[in-house]
Amino acid sequence: MNKTQASQRSRRQILRLIKEKNQISRAELAKLTGLTRPTVSSIVAEFVENGAILESGKGESCGGKRPIILELNPSACYAVGIDLGDDYLIRGALCDFCGNIVTRKELEYENEFENILGVLEQLITDLVADVEQEKVRGIGIAVSGIVDSESNEVVNSSTLDIEKKQLPKRLAQRCGFKVFLENRPNAAALAETQFGAGKDFNNLVYITSGRGVGAGVVINGKIFRGSFGTAGEIGEIRIPVLEDRKLSSYCLEDLTRASSIKQQAEKVKNCKMRFAEIVEAYYKGDKEISEIMDRNATYMGYAAQIIADLLNPEAIILGGRAVELGEKYLKAFREHFESGLAKALVGGLTEVKFSQYGQIGVAVGGAAVVIELVMDLNV
Numbered sequence: 278m279n280k281t282q283a284s285q286r287s288r289r290q291i292l293r294l295i296k297e298k299n300q301i302s303r304a305e306l307a308k309l310t311g312l313t314r315p316t317v318s319s320i321v322a323e324f325v326e327n328g329a330i331l332e333s334g335k336g337e338s339c340g341g342k343r344p345i346i347l348e349l350n351p352s353a354c355y356a357v358g359i360d361l362g363d364d365y366l367i368r369g370a371l372c373d374f375c376g377n378i379v380t381r382k383e384l385e386y387e388n389e390f391e392n393i394l395g396v397l398e399q400l401i402t403d404l405v406a407d408v409e410q411e412k413v414r415g416i417g418i419a420v421s422g423i424v425d426s427e428s429n430e431v432v433n434s435s436t437l438d439i440e441k442k443q444l445p446k447r448l449a450q451r452c453g454f455k456v457f458l459e460n461r462p463n464a465a466a467l468a469e470t471q472f473g474a475g476k477d478f479n480n481l482v483y484i485t486s487g488r489g490v491g492a493g494v495v496i497n498g499k500i501f502r503g504s505f506g507t508a509g510e511i512g513e514i515r516i517p518v519l520e521d522r523k524l525s526s527y528c529l530e531d532l533t534r535a536s537s538i539k540q541q542a543e544k545v546k547n548c549k550m551r552f553a554e555i556v557e558a559y560y561k562g563d564k565e566i567s568e569i570m571d572r573n574a575t576y577m578g579y580a581a582q583i584i585a586d587l588l589n590p591e592a593i594i595l596g597g598r599a600v601e602l603g604e605k606y607l608k609a610f611r612e613h614f615e616s617g618l619a620k621a622l623v624g625g626l627t628e629v630k631f632s633q634y635g636q637i638g639v640a641v642g643g644a645a646v647v648i649e650l651v652m653d654l655n656v
Contacts, residue, residue, distance in 0.1 A: 287312055289654055291320050295330055295347055296375075296652065302344035321347060329353045329374075351375045354414045354651060357404050357454070358468075358643030359397065360636075361437065362421035362461050362488060367396055370637055371404040372644035374651070376472035380404055381637060390438045398451045414656050415455040416448070417643030419464035421489065423506055429458055432506075436488070455656060457646050461485065462509050463500045464642030465632070466493025469594050471645045473633035478591040482584050483632070484511070485597035485639075486577065490530040492584065514580045529580050533573050535598050541569045556601050570602065571609055578613030585627050586619045596632035596639075607631060 290310050295301055307317045324330040331350045351373040360368040370381045382403055386396040397418075405413050422434030434440045445456035459467070466483035469475035475483070475495070483493040492509035494501040502508050512530030519525075531537060535552055542555045545565040558566040581593050593614070599606060611629045618627065632638050650656040 285654060287316065288320050288323075289652065291317065292324065292329065292652055292654075296349055300333065300346045300348045302346060304344055306347075327353075349375055351377060352412070354412050355379065355405070355408050356414055356644040356647035356651070357401055357416045358464070358640040358645065358647070359400065359416065359418045360461065360464075360639035360643065361393070361397075361418055361439070362639065364488060367393075367400055368637060368640045369400045369404050370640040370644060371408065372641060372648070374648065376468075376641065376645065376648060378637070378641065379408070381640070388436075388438050390442050390444075393437070393439060394444070394447055394451065397448055401448075401452045401454070410453075413454055414651050415457060415647040416452065417457050417459060417464065417646035418444070418448075419459050419461045419639045419643040419646075420444075421461055423510075424458045424460050425506055426459075426502065429456075431458060457650070459500075459643065459646045460491070460493075460509075461639050461642075462491035462493035463502070464493070464646060465596050465634075465638045466495050466594075466642070467500055467645040467649065468634060468638050468642035469596070469632060470495050470498060471648065472641065473638065474594050474630045475592055478628075480588070480590045481592040481594060482509075482581075482588065482590050483594045483596055484577070484581060484584075484599075486533055486595075486599050487535050487597040490533055490577075490580075494584075494588065495590075496588075511580050511584065514583065516576050516579060529576060532576050538569060538573060542566055545569070552598070552601075559602060559605070570606060574606060574609035575613045578610050579617075581610075581614045581629075582617045585614070586617075589619070590627055592628040592630060594630050594632055596635070600631050600635045 291306055294306055294309055303317050303321055307314045328350055330347050332345050333348050334346050353374045356372050358370045358372060365385055366383045367386050368383045371379045373379055384396050384400050386393055401416060420431055421436050422431045425432045429445050431439050445458055449456045462483060462485050465485055469483055475481045479498050481495045485491055490512040492511045494509050514529045515526040516529050516532055517524055517526050539552060542550050555566060559570050614629060634641055
């Protein structure tokens with residue numbers, strides 16, 4: 278490692294520690310990093326000068342002068358996150374350097390590339406209207422499909438007209454910002470890891486259900502994509518189902534996505550139903566709807582068991598439409614999940630939690646992709 282690389286590594290280390298600790302002194306930074314105090318002071322002075330961090334006051338003294346406390350400056354920069362995966366709406370959020378949502382918006386679109394491009398441009402324009410443009414460090418788009426992170430391209434999408442269309446390049450030309458792609462579960466997992474329900478865990482799996490079913494895997498605080506970029510595609514897991522005394526198997530996604538729940542509910546109720554009406558019936562304890570949701574929790578819990586027994590994460594975080602189903606669903610899922618989970622010889626069990634963000638979490642995840650690049654000093 279040459280001198281320049283070592284310097285960059287030290288700068289990243291200090292910036293990440295300030296983010297992790299929320300508030301910290303120069304002396305504590307020197308102790309935790311092993312860097313000399315003059316080196317720490319020099320790097321901190323640079324970050325204070327460019328506005329990345331703030332000197333927020335004086336801490337408690339351990340004898341001698343009271344230390345100056347350092348923290349990230351939320352308004353140092355901004356990132357736009359976009360969720361491109363809903364059937365009817367594109368959701369967007371503008372987040373500050375600390376991941377706080379500054380503003381959010383959603384626009385209708387048609388599933389045709391030029392329309393998608395135009396709606397994205399309008400959404401970005403609206404989101405950044407009230408902040409300094411030079412402080413916007415990039416656009417993170419979370420998409421339905423398989424993303425090649427090396428080429429920054431959607432290489433497969435069965436639902437959207439964006440496959441191999443050079444979306445980041447085309448959009449960057451129109452909006453003037455750098456554009457980065459990530460798939461939806463990975464982006465949402467990153468949001469939970471950086472700012473949400475998973476910020477206290479280094480290893481977790483985020484499971485989303487809605488239009489589709491997928492998972493984002495986080496190992497040592499980083500997204501794990503696998504050898505070919507398809508890690509977390511749990512919708513293809515085959516679920517055994519006993520039908521008329523015969524064992525069949527179906528894809529998890531076909532059994533549990535929102536459209537499947539809707540079809541099952543309409544069949545037993547013999548009428549058209551909106552998803553919100555199904556959720557309301559579930560809350561009220563409707564027997565037939567509760568049976569559908571319990572089966573759903575069983576199937577999702579079965580898939581989560583497989584993931585947890587393979588990876589042994591600290592936490593499973595449920596996102597997407599599952600959050601709308603509330604504590605009743607979470608309890609049912611947890612019972613099915615833990616019934617077949619490998620028990621640790623020492624220590625605890627994988628925790629199960631709901632996403633902190635709900636539907637906006639994927640858009641926040643898009644912003645988190647950009648913020649992560651800023652923290653690595655790459656944009």
